[in-house]
Amino acid sequence: MRGALCLEIARNAMTPISEPELLAALKTTFGYDHLRDGQLEIIETLLGGGDAFAVMPTGAGKSLCYQLPAILSARKTIIVSPLVALMDDQVAALRQNGVGASKIHSHQSYDENADQWRAFASSGPQLLYMSPERLMQPRMLQALQNQSVGMFVVDEAHCISKWGAAFRPEYEALSQLKTLFPDAQIAAFTATADEATRQDIVQKLSDENCRVFVKGFDRPNLSLAVLPKEKLKTRLVDLLEPRRGQSGIVYCLSRKDTDEIAAVLSAKGFQALAYHAGKDGDYRREAQNRFMTEDGLIMVATIAFGMGIDKPDIRFVVHASLPSSMEAFYQEIGRAGRDGEPAETILFYSMQDFIKRQNMIFDGEGEGEFKLLEYKRLEALLGYCEATTCRRMSILTYFDETSAPCGNCDNCLEPPEVEDYSAKAQAIFAAMEQTGQSFGQAHVLDVLKGAQTAKIHQRNHQDLPCFAALAEDPKPFLQSWMRQLIAIGAVRANLARYGALEITEIGAQIQQGQMAFMAKTPKAAKSSSSSRTPSSKATQKTPSLASGEEALFQDLKALRLEIAQEKNIPAYAVFHDSALREFATRKPKTREQFEEINGVGPKKLDRYFEAFSQAIALYVSAHKNG
Ligand code: ADP
Ligand code: ZN
Numbered sequence: 001m002r003g004a005l006c007l008e009i010a011r012n013a014m015t016p017i018s019e020p021e022l023l024a025a026l027k028t029t030f031g032y033d034h035l036r037d038g039q040l041e042i043i044e045t046l047l048g049g050g051d052a053f054a055v056m057p058t059g060a061g062k063s064l065c066y067q068l069p070a071i072l073s074a075r076k077t078i079i080v081s082p083l084v085a086l087m088d089d090q091v092a093a094l095r096q097n098g099v100g101a102s103k104i105h106s107h108q109s110y111d112e113n114a115d116q117w118r119a120f121a122s123s124g125p126q127l128l129y130m131s132p133e134r135l136m137q138p139r140m141l142q143a144l145q146n147q148s149v150g151m152f153v154v155d156e157a158h159c160i161s162k163w164g165a166a167f168r169p170e171y172e173a174l175s176q177l178k179t180l181f182p183d184a185q186i187a188a189f190t191a192t193a194d195e196a197t198r199q200d201i202v203q204k205l206s207d208e209n210c211r212v213f214v215k216g217f218d219r220p221n222l223s224l225a226v227l228p229k230e231k232l233k234t235r236l237v238d239l240l241e242p243r244r245g246q247s248g249i250v251y252c253l254s255r256k257d258t259d260e261i262a263a264v265l266s267a268k269g270f271q272a273l274a275y276h277a278g279k280d281g282d283y284r285r286e287a288q289n290r291f292m293t294e295d296g297l298i299m300v301a302t303i304a305f306g307m308g309i310d311k312p313d314i315r316f317v318v319h320a321s322l323p324s325s326m327e328a329f330y331q332e333i334g335r336a337g338r339d340g341e342p343a344e345t346i347l348f349y350s351m352q353d354f355i356k357r358q359n360m361i362f363d364g365e366g367e368g369e370f371k372l373l374e375y376k377r378l379e380a381l382l383g384y385c386e387a388t389t390c391r392r393m394s395i396l397t398y399f400d401e402t403s404a405p406c407g408n409c410d411n412c413l414e415p416p417e418v419e420d421y422s423a424k425a426q427a428i429f430a431a432m433e434q435t436g437q438s439f440g441q442a443h444v445l446d447v448l449k450g451a452q453t454a455k456i457h458q459r460n461h462q463d464l465p466c467f468a469a470l471a472e473d474p475k476p477f478l479q480s481w482m483r484q485l486i487a488i489g490a491v492r493a494n495l496a497r498y499g500a501l502e503i504t505e506i507g508a509q510i511q512q513g514q515m516a517f518m519a520k521t522p523k524a525a526k527s528s529s530s531s532r533t534p535s536s537k538a539t540q541k542t543p544s545l546a547s548g549e550e551a552l553f554q555d556l557k558a559l560r561l562e563i564a565q566e567k568n569i570p571a572y573a574v575f576h577d578s579a580l581r582e583f584a585t586r587k588p589k590t591r592e593q594f595e596e597i598n599g600v601g602p603k604k605l606d607r608y609f610e611a612f613s614q615a616i617a618l619y620v621s622a623h624k625n626g
Pocket of ligand 2 (some may be wrong): 411
């Protein structure tokens with residue numbers, strides 16, 4: 001079976017396509033020289049007529065897995081996506097490659113939608129993008145019955161499962177597709193789905209013959225770093241200074257922070273925009289459009305921004321405050337570096353933010369069980385922030401994967417000092433026990449410090465044996481130990497008791513001396529302006545250009561922006577950074593030389609050969625004599 005891509009499938013028998021033929025098609029349609037890890041198997045399955053469900057991390061290249069089979073099989077394909085922005089960008093990128101694609105969605109007028117439908121129905125484009133609610137309208141379903149649809153692609157497939165964190169009711173109806181269109185194939189994709197969610201998705205959309213592909217969660221091109229959240233604005237400016245000209249996202253918790261930080265950055269001469277749900281629709285569309293098309297823009301945003309952002313060259317994602325859970329964090333940083341080139345992620349973290357999040361869960365809607373689950377997801381993130389070993393291992397372990405130390409996180413590059421603080425932990429546990437495990441962190445630490453607070457006197461806690469037991473240690477040290485105890489799961493907030501801290505099984509082991517509490521050496525507040533800024537290793541790993549080439553690269557980027565703005569398409573839909581970088585180093589002259597570069601296919605060559613070859617020739621002749 002290897003080598004030939006056609007499987008014996010009665011349902012959709014097709015002419016076999018060999019691997020070299022497939023690669024040739026990849027080059028002629030998309031300009032790419034090779035498939036990425038994991039793509040071949042899925043393409044193979046779909047070309048063979050089978051159903052496929054793939055879990056692949058962001059940026060792995062899911063779209064190509066259905067686009068290429070759809071194009072090669074020349075059969076009509078419906079792509080279901082919940083995100084208008086994503087539909088627009090995908091269709092723009094496909095059209096740039098000369099592939100017929102259309103879309104129907106709520107941001108287009110009735111007439112536009114009607115035109116797009118007519119084009120699709122009258123043998124034009126083979127790929128049609130639309131939202132699940134459009135697709136499942138009776139009129140649409142009926143119209144599609146006459147179109148002999150070959151394949152339905154369900155993007156963001158996890159939205160169909162109630163097990164996942166992002167269930168969308170409008171996705172539920174998609175489970176009728178397999179009975180309504182028994183002859184059509186199903187291809188479903190998502191970046192996140194645990195085992196229970198996966199089974200649910202397959203059961204709803206397909207059957208036991210569906211092939212499931214799960215590609216590891218790891219995104220090795222993303223560097224990971226955590227910084228203490230102190231003097232945030234100053235630190236942020238310092239951090240971004242060497243990253244001027246790169247596209248990035250800064251996530252904030254509140255709308256107010258978003259506006260303020262964007263203003264600070266703008267005042268320092270950065271191209272920064274604020275984005276949150278309080279801005280009106282026109283502003284948001286415009287801001288998003290600028291972010292997608294322009295280079296080097298920083299979007300300072302709440303989580304209202306991000307769904308459906310598939311800009312491939314986002315070079316950093318900074319969290320100015322703690323995300324809601326490990327899942328949310330991983331999804332948010334996942335927007336960086338989709339092009340596979342190095343990108344950085346930096347999280348500013350403080351205990352206050354953790355407590356804020358914790359209270360949001362306590363005060364939020366939902367059943368106790370749901371809250372507990374949410375709290376665990378948040379707690380996992382605290383574990384990540386307080387980790388003393390490889391941060392990637394901490395993420396991957398959470399998602400049930402294993403990995404060796406990555407060498408691309410702050411802890412790997414500069415391992416923090418750890419010491420045995422078991423005696424301190426035991427003092428903390430004693431104070432928790434003597435106060436009946438009924439209080440939060442602030443009170444427990446006050447008791448240990450020997451503070452004279454009203455709360456202490458009301459309860460006569462000044463008479464407890466543990467009172468002032470750690471009076472000699474600076475308060476920030478106590479806070480740091482407590483954080484680390486929570487992070488390793490030795491201490492846990494009891495949700496049913498308004499977050500009162502309790503000693504867990506792990507805590508008991510430390511208490512009884514069966515396990516050591518190895519913790520980071522705390523830094524006093526003053527000295528913790530920490531020099532541990534995230535490594536610039538990631539930046540160094542980006543293929544660096546000689547100064548002359550860098551100048552040409554910048555010229556080419558400017559040209560690309562001009563073209564993109566004129567056509568109102570994302571800049572990367574013209575050429576990716578990686579292709580421009582190769583233009584700058586190899587300085588191709590002929591069409592053949594251009595075509596050797598990854599990302600340059602015949603359609604793009606037709607469109608852009610002239611402009612880019614002229615720009616390069618101009619640069620070369622201007623610098624010949626100087
Ligand atoms: P995902 O949906 O998995 O997050 P995309 O489908 O948006 O990822 O792909 C991410 C980027 O990688 C896109 O810009 C896409 O054009 C590019 N890409 C996909 N496959 C390849 C390939 N085989 N070679 C080079 N670039 C690719
Ligand atoms: Zn690491």
